[in-house]
Amino acid sequence: MQRQGNFYIFTFAAIVCIIVSIIVALSATALKPRQVRETRLDIVRNILSVSGLSEDEIQSMNPDEVLSSFQKNFSPLILDKNNNQTERTELETPLLGLGYTQEELSKMYAFELVTVFSKKIPLLAKRAGQSVNDFDPGYKLVFLNMKDNDVFQYILPIDGYGLWGMMYGYVAIDRDLVTVKGIRFYKHQETPGLGGECEKPWFTDQYIGKKILNQNGDFVSVNIVKGKAGDFYSGQDLDHYIDGISGATITGDAINAFLKDDITKFEPYFQSIRTGTGGEK
């Protein structure tokens, strides 16, 4: 058999590499819209779930029904770091300057728009000639779960570092702005059977009915204890504590910290509603 020279081998390898890269690039582009839709559906299903819809109800809906139920019942509200209500155009205008088209932007759900904006903050800050800190408007989202034109729950995104990586979820707070109605962790890297128990109903159900304000009206959040909450607290004090996951104190402490931080960001807004001096239109 004739042996091939180096030139032949390198040319052959280069051609194979080019063909494979083209295939990978084409499939990534072709699958992108599907990926975006799946991510959107996943987020929306979690919001429906934390708002109290059962897994069976959610599973019985097809993707279009899931999205239309969300669009019909939930109204996203974008707030800046000073808790001022912000219109979509305030996020869209700077993004148009980066080359996004109006058509692309208007197709995005509010939570996608906020995510895209947040990712582009370093670039937008540079263009504005400002430091990231000075530029960052601190946009955050709250989903108003509406019933008969009234807010019936506030759903907040929560996230922070667990033991092994970022954890993402939602917490639902009743219209009284005191009582927790549900919590979900939909993405995390915690160990199954240890920190991973955070997604199990035995754990998340404990949050239902707990209160983020104490009897004096001070914000105390809801806290996971190491062990059984009932061994340390009783009466109304028990309204702010739940049982820990054994062997997973680090995950528990992490959840306590980011849940508290994330609700704290909304406290001025909540307080303005509680005292009737502000709130949603």
Ligand SMILES: Cc1cc2nc3c(=O)[nH]c(=O)nc-3n(C[C@H](O)[C@H](O)[C@H](O)COP(=O)(O)O)c2cc1C
């Ligand atoms: C392989 C491995 C995985 C672990 N995963 C977690 C975890 O996901 N979350 C957590 O809090 N602790 C995890 N731990 C345990 C922590 O290192 C630590 O011991 C624990 O959080 C202490 O909790 P405890 O005081 O309830 O025992 C893991 C330990 C090992 C060896």
